[in-house]
Amino acid sequence: MMNLSSVLIVAKEDKIDSLAEAIAQIELCSVELREKDKLIVVIESDDLDSELKAYKKLEALPNLISINMVFSYQDLDEDIQKAINSGAIESIEKNEKAENITYNGSVFQKLS
Numbered sequence: 001m002m003n004l005s006s007v008l009i010v011a012k013e014d015k016i017d018s019l020a021e022a023i024a025q026i027e028l029c030s031v032e033l034r035e036k037d038k039l040i041v042v043i044e045s046d047d048l049d050s051e052l053k054a055y056k057k058l059e060a061l062p063n064l065i066s067i068n069m070v071f072s073y074q075d076l077d078e079d080i081q082k083a084i085n086s087g088a089i090e091s092i093e094k095n096e097k098a099e100n101i102t103y104n105g106s107v108f109q110k111l112s
Helices: 012-026 048-059 077-086 088-093
Strands: 003-011 029-035 039-043 062-075
Touching: 003 012, 003 048, 012 029, 012 039, 012 088, 039 048, 048 062
Parallel strands: none
Antiparallel strands: 003 039, 003 062, 029 039
């Protein structure tokens, strides 16, 4: 499974070099484009958890004016297969009442 995201970071032009150096030290992140006061950073991770942790590290860097996720791709084949195997899709397709459907997902904790 692979997640791929691009992030646009804007900072004061005189801080871009030191910011790019700091980003190079963050696991899963790479600076792919630098132009005046902007950086395009790519986050490559194996799962959403790792991607979010890398983004939070970027967000915490000093001297940022703004940070925005521009593109995000998650390979969801494994998650889709889990949903199929669990019977959740058939349950929803049978027009089951919403109050009878149990939600087990979370971006903060993994399913067992």
